[in-house]
Amino acid sequence: MTRRTFHRESEAVRQNDLIAATLDSVAELGLAGATVREVAFRAGVTPGLIRRYFDNKERLVASAYRTFISDLIAAAEAGCGEGSAQTRLAGLIRASVTAPVADGRTLSIWAAFIGTVHSDPAMAEVHSEGYQAFRDLVERLIAEVFAERGRPASPQEIHQHAIVLNALLDGLWIEISMGGDDFSRLNVVQIALNSTATLLGIDPADFKD
């Protein structure tokens, strides 16, 4: 009986593969299904190998969460593109309510992880960082949009607008990703842009990307 053949990989590649396999497992089977054996199998590797690249399973999962959140925010941020503040804000909104950010698989992973935040300090930290990053991005963009329109606004006002807009985007993202409604017949981007404009006190007709 011969052993299975294998080939060596760089640390970066292996870590990447293992994280990807973890996210796949979580997406399809939930967090409980992301066992060491399942992850190893999906990564085309043996369970024992995981511990060469991650101290323990907890670290692996936390790393996967970190990568996931980081990629998610990067994808949203990429929608900003360049141009006027208004254009960038509109781009962020569009990106937030369309694939790949707004997507069933993405939501599944997010949901699985979010449930651990309260009882796991390591996960809480990862969550907190990502959340802050997105919220700051939204707040900054709002401030820029107001400045661009020569509209005076106190930091408090901007902060409150950021809270509300952030909530709206989160909620829409969840609703759309969940897919409970028939959003295929609806122009979700238009709805998101219009509501945003309304909330910020901008004429919707004047707020496009």
Next chain:
Amino acid sequence: MTRRTFHRESEAVRQNDLIAATLDSVAELGLAGATVREVAFRAGVTPGLIRRYFDNKERLVASAYRTFISDLIAAAEAGCGEGSAQTRLAGLIRASVTAPVADGRTLSIWAAFIGTVHSDPAMAEVHSEGYQAFRDLVERLIAEVFAERGRPASPQEIHQHAIVLNALLDGLWIEISMGGDDFSRLNVVQIALNSTATLLGIDPADFKD
């Protein structure tokens, strides 16, 4: 060595206790911490007893989820009270962004459960029912508010407003319950009411509860 003493309870009481113990476990330890032994311990009972009242652990968890969602919606609905449609909508909003609906423990439980929805059909059904119920409630109230104000609106318009308002409430609920921000210094009810009014095209000064 003598056995521990015990006393018999009605089926209703025992089921209730076990479900409460399950929710407590989930809230404090996450879904993974809600083991049969932990739940039994918190219910002051022996693990084996669980299976006399629930076919298996899956059923127990699903039942806990069902009561949780049901109670949550009931709490929100209770905020509606009676009076004009506008008053009731305002009441629903107030209830949605204040305790006990908006609350860390509530969010923890919700988050833990929501992560299972995608990979567990039974949980998906429970979720779907609750989600529908809340969404319909919001949509109905919006329709009544518009009717009350003598403002014509097509079903599509109402539907879209419901989507947006529901998203806003979900998002605010999460943000507030998460407690990342310093909401203690903020009048979250006022913020929620004002944004709702703005979204629905109502003068915020004219929308109070």
Next chain:
DNA sequence: GCGGTAATTAATCAAGTGTATAATTTCACA
């Protein structure tokens, strides 16, 4: 080509899980 090193596998372990069942105890009812 070849040897040494480090990556990878294979096999195993202890702990914890949900479940099943027989032995006990409580309590309603005679």
Next chain:
DNA sequence: TGTGAAATTATACACTTGATTAATTACCGC
């Protein structure tokens, strides 16, 4: 006050989990 039936406990089982370690294998540098 006994007694039978039902609720509850205690114990055990089969299985899965994350972790550990020794044996093997690939491959880099000479």
